[in-house]
Amino acid sequence: MAERTGGKLTRRDFLKGTAGVAGTAVAVELVALGIDPRPVEAKALAVPLKKGKEVPSICPYCAVGCGQIVTVDPAAGKILDIQGNPDSPISEGTLCPKGAATYQLVDNPHRWTKVKYRAPGSDRWEEKPLSWAMDRIAERVKETRDAAFNEFQDMPDGKGGTAKKRVMNTYAIASLGGATMDNEWNYIHQKLMHSLGVVFVENQARI
Numbered sequence: 001m002a003e004r005t006g007g008k009l010t011r012r013d014f015l016k017g018t019a020g021v022a023g024t025a026v027a028v029e030l031v032a033l034g035i036d037p038r039p040v041e042a043k044a045l046a047v048p049l050k051k052g053k054e055v056p057s058i059c060p061y062c063a064v065g066c067g068q069i070v071t072v073d074p075a076a077g078k079i080l081d082i083q084g085n086p087d088s089p090i091s092e093g094t095l096c097p098k099g100a101a102t103y104q105l106v107d108n109p110h111r112w113t114k115v116k117y118r119a120p121g122s123d124r125w126e127e128k129p130l131s132w133a134m135d136r137i138a139e140r141v142k143e144t145r146d147a148a149f150n151e152f153q154d155m156p157d158g159k160g161g162t163a164k165k166r167v168m169n170t171y172a173i174a175s176l177g178g179a180t181m182d183n184e185w186n187y188i189h190q191k192l193m194h195s196l197g198v199v200f201v202e203n204q205a206r207i
């Protein structure tokens with residue numbers, strides 16, 4: 001155990017006593033805040049790791065690219081667990097709350113499989129199948145794009161005036177992505193939106 005000075009753990013004591021704590025820079029910050037993470041580390045180490053074939057991977061959620069170890073049961077074709085990879089030079093075994101919950105991307109009994117729909121003017125939500133919602137979104141996108149597609153638009157001509165230029169876009173549709181969209185999904189989503197001529201594309205999980 002590291003020694004305390006006047007009841008407070010010093011930065012030097014902490015570094016001496018917690019060589020096994022992942023993320024030294026994080027540990028230094030915690031000490032600076034007067035927080036001793038060792039009880040939490042001890043509790044985490046006491047949790048038995050699931051046994052299986054360990055496959056190094058990368059968190060799918062954002063451009064930080066934290067390292068993960070995916071523990072699998074090849075015979076059953078199942079993922080058993082997903083943890084941070086201590087060998088990753090990017091994240092040194094740590095994952096943010098979203099990355100730490102990656103397992104639930106493949107296995108989550110609480111995942112909603114129906115959508116909530118509130119019709120125009122209605123004061124109540126109805127449950128609808130996901131396939132119904134997908135068809136409805138496709139219909140609305142088609143209607144909106146057909147009604148508000150710009151083939152040409154007045155643009156600056158570089159001489160102080162304007163000139164009609166081919167733009168092939170629509171300002172009537174916007175796309176806002178969510179935190180659970182992974183990198184591959186975002187890539188395909190961008191391709192789809194740009195092929196439709198959508199220019200307002202954003203993802204709230206950008207880091």
Ligand code: SF4
Nearest residue numbers: 059062065066096099
């Ligand atoms: S979502 Fe979190 S764990 Fe995943 S790469 Fe980004 S910061 Fe790392």
